[in-house]
Structure formats: structure tokens, C-alpha cells
Amino acid sequence: MDAFIFFLALFTLMASTPPADAAETSAAALLKTVDQSGKGDYEKIQEAIDAVPSNNKEVVFILVKPGVYEEKIVVPADKPFITLSGSKANNTIITSSDSGNIIKSATVTVLASDFVGRYLTIQNLGYQDTLLDETGRHYYYNCYIEGAVDFICGNAASLFEVTFQEPVSEEFSAITAQRRQSPSEETGFTFPGSKMTGERTAILGRPWGSYSRVVFALTYISNVILPRGWDDWGDASMQSTMFYYEYKCYGPGANTSQRVEWSQKLAPKEVELFLSKSIVEAKSWIKPTPKHFKKPFLAISNNSTEHP
Known part of the structure; x- marks a missing residue:
């Protein structure tokens, strides 16, 4: 395998x-x-x-x-x-x-x-579910993610920036299976400026949750992505609640003329939020890499909450 x-x-x-x-x-x-x-x-x-x-x-x-x-x-x-x-x-x-x-x-x-x-x-x-991106706010930068069925899944609020993905499934493959379950949840997967390649076919996503939310923007999409682009996981009732958008993607797989009729395109004003780290409130928690270090770091019992 x-x-x-x-x-x-x-x-x-x-x-x-x-x-x-x-x-x-x-x-x-x-x-x-x-x-x-x-x-x-x-x-x-x-x-x-x-x-x-x-x-x-x-x-x-x-x-x-x-x-x-x-x-x-x-x-x-x-x-x-x-x-x-x-x-x-x-x-x-x-x-x-x-x-x-x-x-x-x-x-x-x-x-x-x-x-x-x-x-x-x-x-x-x-075989599948490579990255369970389930809870919290996450930022992925300059990563390569390889997998098969639903290989980026979960219900976090996550920004995937310059992420390379390669579906390798021999049969059905979906890049995402986002699990947002109500319109009040501020979760979803956003892919600005990513690159999608591979040797076998796939779709961009299917809904693990009824209000699944995924956005691909300014992303290179190779012909690995099937023309229909998205799937409703066999439940047509979710077509009116899912939030599946593409914005100015390019490449042979980015042609939206044969996309499922319920997928949508974002307008320039609408897409601004999805192109910024503000969608995951990055300023409140992303910190620079430490440049100063303390040594030695003595072993500490897990029963203690104080440093020696």
C-alpha cells in the first residue's frame, strides 16, 4: 500500500x-x-x-x-x-x-x-484521511500534502497557503471533506495560491457536514480535477447549504464550465476575506520563530508545574 x-x-x-x-x-x-x-x-x-x-x-x-x-x-x-x-x-x-x-x-x-x-x-x-484538521484555527505554509480519499478533512478554521497536494487514489478521490455542520460555525478550509497536481483524478471536495465550506482562490489546478469539480456525497439536500467557491483559479483543471450547477464563484469584494490570514485571526496567535534560547532545559516531572 x-x-x-x-x-x-x-x-x-x-x-x-x-x-x-x-x-x-x-x-x-x-x-x-x-x-x-x-x-x-x-x-x-x-x-x-x-x-x-x-x-x-x-x-x-x-x-x-x-x-x-x-x-x-x-x-x-x-x-x-x-x-x-x-x-x-x-x-x-x-x-x-x-x-x-x-x-x-x-x-x-x-x-x-x-x-x-x-x-x-x-x-x-x-489509505485515506491523511490530515484530520478537526478543531481550532490552523495555518499551513509551504507544505506538501499527499493522500487519497478525503485526505484533508475535519471542521477547523484553516488557511492552506502555498500547499502542494497530490491525490494518489486508484479509485475515487476527494481533496477535502470539510465538516461544518451549521451556519453559525466560523470554520472552513481556504486555499489561496495553492498548487494541485497528481497522476489520478479527483474532485475538490465533498461535504462531511451539511454546511461544508471550502474556497480555492488563485490556485493552480491541473487536469487531475474532474470537470464537475465537487460532489454532494449522494445527498442533494446539502446542495443549498454547502459553501463551495472558486476564484480566479488557473490551469487545465480550473475550467468551471462543466462544474456542478450548485458550486459558485466569488466576486472580488467577497474574496478579500479568504485571501487574508485574518480569516483565522492570525495576528492574535501566530508568533515569530524564537531567536533566543535557554539551556540547559532540565527534565521536569509531569506532576510539577514549575521550572527548577
């Missing part, structure tokens, strides 16, 4: 419930290194995460040295402000081969707020 890959040059995530208090984070980050050769502070990524105290209030920068890390990683909800960083995405790989349950089979699970992932490849041998 093909390996499906989430390749990150930069991936920034903030969970919205409960929010962490960013004002209490320190200017200098606590630095910890992970190195399989034994030359770092830890040999496994999860060990470094486990050492971060519960109710953490300081930026923790975990530098992962090159290698293939066969681990399933979990960042608990009570450990915010963690940055997990490799040096190059093509030589720092986190991989697992679990499959089945969409929650339990994940290679990397992030439950905490203010998480940043950089220069990593996250890989799983599962």
Missing part, C-alpha cells in the same frame, strides 16, 4: 478551546534536542514532549536531529507552546503504519494550543 505523506516546511496550529494565555510565555525559548544517536537530550520525540510540564507557560523548542523516527506522537492538551522542528523536511521523518480508526491511527496527534511544526515529514501507511 502506498505511504501517504504530510510534508511540512512550516506548519502552525492553534487550538481554540481552551485558549492558552500567550502573554505569559517567555521571550526566550527552552531548547531541547532529540537525536537517535544518543548525542541529544532525548532519543525519542515523545520523550521530549513528555518532559514538558503540565500547564506549560513557556515556549519549548524541540529540535529534532535528522533521522527516521518510528513513533506515534501525541502532544497533550495541557502542554501548549511547543515547537517541534527538524532542520530539513526530507531528512527528518516521523512515520508509523497504523490504520483503521481515524483518531487512534494518527502518526502525530496535536491536542494542545500554540503548537508549531517545522521542517518535518509526517508519514502514515493508512
Whole structure:
């Protein structure tokens, strides 16, 4: 079975419930290194995460040295402000081969707020649902996402900027399965300036939720995308509630003349919101990469909430 890959040059995530208090984070980050050769502070990524105290209030920068890390990683909800960083995405790989349950089979699970992932490849041998983008506000920049059926799914409010996607399914494939379930939910997936390539056919999206919301704007779409563009998942009643829009996309797959009649185009004034990071309220939580670090970062019991 093909390996499906989430390749990150930069991936920034903030969970919205409960929010962490960013004002209490320190200017200098606590630095910890992970190195399989034994030359770092830890040999496994999860060990470094486990050492971060519960109710953490300081930026923790975990530098992962090159290698293939066969681990399933979990960042608990009570450990915010963690940055997990490799040096190059093509030589720092986190991989697992679990499959089945969409929650339990994940290679990397992030439950905490203010998480940043950089220069990593996250890989799983599962067949579909590559990226469960479920809760919170997320920003993806310069990423490569490869998958098959519904391979970007969930109900977060997320901006995918300069994201490369390649559907690899041998049969049916959908790029997105967004799960917005009511008009009051401020969630949805936006793809401004992305690039879509691949060898097999796919659609742009289908509704996991009745009010599914997905926007592709200024995106290159190759002929991998079928002319109809979208699917109603066999439920025509959702055609009037879904929010599926395209704006000034280009490429052989961007011709909308044969799109399903219920998909829509955005007007220039309407699209402004979807082209800006303001749609995910980025100014309130996206912070620059730390330039100053504290060492040594002593191991701390998870039962303690204070640094020694």
C-alpha cells in the first residue's frame, strides 16, 4: 500500500478551546534536542514532549536531529507552546503504519494550543484521511500534502497557503471533506495560491457536514480535477447549504464550465476575506520563530508545574 505523506516546511496550529494565555510565555525559548544517536537530550520525540510540564507557560523548542523516527506522537492538551522542528523536511521523518480508526491511527496527534511544526515529514501507511484538521484555527505554509480519499478533512478554521497536494487514489478521490455542520460555525478550509497536481483524478471536495465550506482562490489546478469539480456525497439536500467557491483559479483543471450547477464563484469584494490570514485571526496567535534560547532545559516531572 502506498505511504501517504504530510510534508511540512512550516506548519502552525492553534487550538481554540481552551485558549492558552500567550502573554505569559517567555521571550526566550527552552531548547531541547532529540537525536537517535544518543548525542541529544532525548532519543525519542515523545520523550521530549513528555518532559514538558503540565500547564506549560513557556515556549519549548524541540529540535529534532535528522533521522527516521518510528513513533506515534501525541502532544497533550495541557502542554501548549511547543515547537517541534527538524532542520530539513526530507531528512527528518516521523512515520508509523497504523490504520483503521481515524483518531487512534494518527502518526502525530496535536491536542494542545500554540503548537508549531517545522521542517518535518509526517508519514502514515493508512489509505485515506491523511490530515484530520478537526478543531481550532490552523495555518499551513509551504507544505506538501499527499493522500487519497478525503485526505484533508475535519471542521477547523484553516488557511492552506502555498500547499502542494497530490491525490494518489486508484479509485475515487476527494481533496477535502470539510465538516461544518451549521451556519453559525466560523470554520472552513481556504486555499489561496495553492498548487494541485497528481497522476489520478479527483474532485475538490465533498461535504462531511451539511454546511461544508471550502474556497480555492488563485490556485493552480491541473487536469487531475474532474470537470464537475465537487460532489454532494449522494445527498442533494446539502446542495443549498454547502459553501463551495472558486476564484480566479488557473490551469487545465480550473475550467468551471462543466462544474456542478450548485458550486459558485466569488466576486472580488467577497474574496478579500479568504485571501487574508485574518480569516483565522492570525495576528492574535501566530508568533515569530524564537531567536533566543535557554539551556540547559532540565527534565521536569509531569506532576510539577514549575521550572527548577
